Amino acid sequence: MAEYESFSGVITRIDDFWVGNGRQAGCYKLMSVENSSGNRVDFVVAPATYFVDHTMVSVGDTVTGFYDTSMAAPAIYPPQFRAVVMARDVPGQSVKVDYFNDQLLSGDGTLKLNLAPSTGVLIQNGQAFTGTPANRDLIVVYGPTTRSIPAQTTPSQIIVICER
Structure with a gap:
């Protein structure tokens, strides 16, 4: 992994x-x-x-x-x-690359994703991803987070890493 x-x-x-x-x-x-x-x-x-x-x-x-x-x-x-x-680096935008489990919690336990209808979920070539992003390596693009542990965010975009 x-x-x-x-x-x-x-x-x-x-x-x-x-x-x-x-x-x-x-x-x-x-x-x-x-x-x-x-x-x-x-x-x-x-x-x-x-x-x-x-x-x-x-x-x-x-x-x-x-x-x-x-x-x-x-x-x-x-x-x-x-x-x-x-x-x-873009002001107001953060990026995290990690494995996210079935609860959409990052492998290091620092970021929890809350999906919204506006969250774009794509594969690396820019096409729509039709599966679930859970239990996968993801590139997550997001803005503000909560101050909780783990931090929570509604990402603007998720790119699923399908192959390496």
Whole structure:
């Protein structure tokens, strides 16, 4: 089972990333992200990396990259992770990537989802998801939350991660 972590900061560099044969040239990127403490993470961005709102990012943008901690990563500095999801920071909008159980409670127990008719539930290609989002890995886009434990929110959008 996937376990997601995130790292937020400003994109300081975007380069092409070489993967094997020349046919992949330009398809993979290496994004260097530095936080306010000066820590840096390099994200390998593949064609399958999901960008929230399908947003184009560039150097100087503040982003959050989500990666699967159960995937192998090279033991190098700065750390290099394969990005599963990238989200450009938008004021008033939060993004969480996690497994949500049958009660729509996140795997880390910090966020409970309350669905509304206005909540868009999609798959990664933008098409409507017709099943239940419970017991799945989800990308959740939301605004305000309650101050309860766990925090509760009615998300504006849920993207179901169908395949990895």
